[in-house]
Amino acid sequence: MELLKKNKRFEFAIFENLSLTTGRTLFGIFLGLLASGLLIALSGVNPFVAYGALFRGAFGSMQAVSNVLVRASPLLLGGIGVAIGIKAGVWNTGIEGYMYLGAIGAAVIGVLDLGLHPGLHILLCIVCAIVLSGCWGAIPGFLKAYKGVNEVTATIMLNYIAIYLTNWVVSNFPLVAEVGAFYPMSKQFQATARLPILIPGSSLHPGPFIGIILCLILHFVLNFTPFGYRTKMLGSNPFAARYAGVDSRKQILMIITIGAVIGGISGAIEVMGLKRRVFMEFVTGVGYESVAVALLAGGNPLGVILSALFFAALKAGGATMSIETGVASSMNSIIIGMCMLFVIGFGVIDNRKLKKIVSTDKDPENDIAAEKEGEK
Amino acid sequence: MSLEIIIDWLQAALRWAAPLIIVSIGEVYSERSGVINMGIEGIMLFGALTGIAAGFYLNSLWLAVIITAIIGLILGFAVAYLTVSRRTNQVVTGLMINMVSLGATDMIFSMMSETRKARVATFPAIFPSSMTNIPVLGKLLFAQPISTWVALILPFFAAYVLYKTRWGLNVRAVGDNPKAAATAGLSVIKIKYQTVVLSSIFAALGGCALSLAEVGYFSAGGMTAGRGFIVMAACVVAGWDPVRTALICIAFGAADAAQLRIQTLSSTIPYQFLQMLPYIVTIIALTIMVKRSRVPKTWGAPYDPKDV
Numbered sequence: 001m002e003l004l005k006k007n008k009r010f011e012f013a014i015f016e017n018l019s020l021t022t023g024r025t026l027f028g029i030f031l032g033l034l035a036s037g038l039l040i041a042l043s044g045v046n047p048f049v050a051y052g053a054l055f056r057g058a059f060g061s062m063q064a065v066s067n068v069l070v071r072a073s074p075l076l077l078g079g080i081g082v083a084i085g086i087k088a089g090v091w092n093t094g095i096e097g098y099m100y101l102g103a104i105g106a107a108v109i110g111v112l113d114l115g116l117h118p119g120l121h122i123l124l125c126i127v128c129a130i131v132l133s134g135c136w137g138a139i140p141g142f143l144k145a146y147k148g149v150n151e152v153t154a155t156i157m158l159n160y161i162a163i164y165l166t167n168w169v170v171s172n173f174p175l176v177a178e179v180g181a182f183y184p185m186s187k188q189f190q191a192t193a194r195l196p197i198l199i200p201g202s203s204l205h206p207g208p209f210i211g212i213i214l215c216l217i218l219h220f221v222l223n224f225t226p227f228g229y230r231t232k233m234l235g236s237n238p239f240a241a242r243y244a245g246v247d248s249r250k251q252i253l254m255i256i257t258i259g260a261v262i263g264g265i266s267g268a269i270e271v272m273g274l275k276r277r278v279f280m281e282f283v284t285g286v287g288y289e290s291v292a293v294a295l296l297a298g299g300n301p302l303g304v305i306l307s308a309l310f311f312a313a314l315k316a317g318g319a320t321m322s323i324e325t326g327v328a329s330s331m332n333s334i335i336i337g338m339c340m341l342f343v344i345g346f347g348v349i350d351n352r353k354l355k356k357i358v359s360t361d362k363d364p365e366n367d368i369a370a371e372k373e374g375e376k
Numbered sequence: 377m378s379l380e381i382i383i384d385w386l387q388a389a390l391r392w393a394a395p396l397i398i399v400s401i402g403e404v405y406s407e408r409s410g411v412i413n414m415g416i417e418g419i420m421l422f423g424a425l426t427g428i429a430a431g432f433y434l435n436s437l438w439l440a441v442i443i444t445a446i447i448g449l450i451l452g453f454a455v456a457y458l459t460v461s462r463r464t465n466q467v468v469t470g471l472m473i474n475m476v477s478l479g480a481t482d483m484i485f486s487m488m489s490e491t492r493k494a495r496v497a498t499f500p501a502i503f504p505s506s507m508t509n510i511p512v513l514g515k516l517l518f519a520q521p522i523s524t525w526v527a528l529i530l531p532f533f534a535a536y537v538l539y540k541t542r543w544g545l546n547v548r549a550v551g552d553n554p555k556a557a558a559t560a561g562l563s564v565i566k567i568k569y570q571t572v573v574l575s576s577i578f579a580a581l582g583g584c585a586l587s588l589a590e591v592g593y594f595s596a597g598g599m600t601a602g603r604g605f606i607v608m609a610a611c612v613v614a615g616w617d618p619v620r621t622a623l624i625c626i627a628f629g630a631a632d633a634a635q636l637r638i639q640t641l642s643s644t645i646p647y648q649f650l651q652m653l654p655y656i657v658t659i660i661a662l663t664i665m666v667k668r669s670r671v672p673k674t675w676g677a678p679y680d681p682k683d684v
Contacts, residue, residue: 091468147667149659152414154662156605157602157658288471337472
């Protein structure tokens with residue numbers, strides 16, 4: 001009973017708000033695009049021309065489509081990392097930090113000439129990325145599960161720490177840092193530690209497909225295994241889960257750590273497949289975007305595939321739009337954020353129905369008992 | 377460590393803490409009424425940019441402050457409409473507001489390229505410069521810009537309003553037991569709107585204090601660097617009490633000022649590790665204090681008037 005009371009204090013009401021319907025979601029996206037169009041017009045560019053450039057930049061050619069896929073890679077992996085958190089009722093907003101740690105992990109192994117077989121070298125890099133980002137994610141996981149520290153604040157603080165750690169690694173850490181570079185960056189990855197390019201002439205690496213496979217695996221895990229059942233139970237009704245004997249603390253620690261590991265893999269893939277080096281602040285913004293991806297998908301792993309591809313198309317097209325029409329490049333994040341604000345603003349269906357299902361945690365006796373304890 | 381260095385450090389600590397304290401006043405009210413306004417990070421950015429832009433184009437600090445407050449008011453209504461009327465998830469709403477603000481301030485700043493080079497006049501000190509010659513206190517307090525003085529006095533006033541006035545009682549009642557408050561005839565929605573809008577106005581003013589009191593310029597790419605989240609952590613650590621929250625903010629300011637000073641004093645520790653200091657302090661403070669603070673009962677939960 002003591003455990004129940006303690007954990008009750010630091011819970012957000014999540015599920016009432018994640019009841020999105022397809023029609024309202026599409027309407028929200030439409031309104032978001034409309035509002036962003038107004039902003040584009042205010043900045044002095046014809047929004048129809050701008051959106052035309054955006055569409056061409058996303059779907060106009062084979063090259064454009066491969067660009068979309070490349071940009072989808074961190075969003076797919078980040079989105080699924082946040083999504084499993086949502087299923088368990090936690091906001092894992094530390095994707096950016098995990099990506100930095102994963103990239104550092106990959107770089108520590110990847111820049112060394114170990115004379116290994118390429119497959120083995122890549123595998124070692126990924127393993128190192130997983131270990132580092134997993135340890136990093138265990139910090140907010142432990143703090144949330146056992147200390148009651150709000151995970152959003154903890155992960156965002158850790159993101160900033162990770163940024164400075166990366167800055168140090170790429171500018172001062174002797175094993176990894178490129179000496180005398182004009183901008184702080186790591187040495188180039190060895191040829192054996194680079195992911196293969198799938199279509200010659202493009203920059204399409206296996207990252208997006210790894211992301212899609214992970215989404216499918218997690219869909220299976222969430223829906224067809226005891227672990228997934230416990231996770232969903234914890235998210236939809238933490239009290240029922242605890243009565244049913246789910247060790248909620250361990251489960252929360254594991255969920256946040258798994259999200260961190262996926263984020264770490266995402267960071268490793270980004271540097272091994274696309275950038276070839278670790279730069280200072282190379283993933284700015286992906287943290288928030290991953291939350292948007294997971295949210296649009298309603299925390300559903302299969303939905304993550306669709307929403308990540310949608311946002312990746314917006315980002316790839318947005319880059320073309322800003323080159324062709326001169327709209328500021330930060331328009332991307334404005335469009336994504338606006339769409340999501342309208343989706344959550346208009347996508348909420350009658351949540352009183354849902355509340356009745358979830359409302360067992362509002363047991364009046366519990367409230368009175370908690371109050372008494374508070375007075376002491 | 378000579379006395380001079382310590383005074384210099386404390387003076388900088390107060391200066392860095394001032395924007396945090398101003399933001400924290402509003403956030404305490406908003407969280408006391410049950411709404412976590414996570415958008416303060418983004419609203420601070422808007423405030424910082426508005427302050428600089430208005431100061432540059434209109435060449436008046438006071439007009440800049442007024443316009444910043446108006447921008448905070450508008451954004452506050454947006455946040456309040458979503459979180460209170462539409463009952464959206466407060467975490468997500470805040471994160472998305474931050475995302476849009478980061479992009480929008482960058483975009484607007486890139487359109488105002490002429491403000492980039494110019495330095496805008498910053499807040500003046502309110503005491504005559506002869507008073508800065510007074511030993512210790514002169515440098516520590518009397519040389520401070522007006523924003524620091526506001527930040528030092530405001531928490532006491534805010535505590536008075538929160539604990540001794542009818543409106544303050546209403547705010548606490550709404551946060552702890554909205555149903556009882558509604559039964560007693562209060563408009564829960566109205567009070568939540570008031571606190572959320574108030575917190576957004578203070579967040580914008582805090583951002584303005586950040587850009588106009590200390591540095592005198594705006595820099596793209598998120599110049600607030602997580603300060604909004606540090607303020608939210610300070611509220612939790614201090615148990616949502618205005619004066620104690622201000623003290624915690626000063627402690628964070630001291631960590632910020634310390635890392636800047638150690639950077640110049642010694643080169644043995646890489647500066648990147650020193651830059652982590654305020655964030656590490658925040659996490660440790662949260663971990664130690666979180667179980668002790670008394671949370672407003674409906675903290676973070678949406679309120680539905682039809683829900684009986």
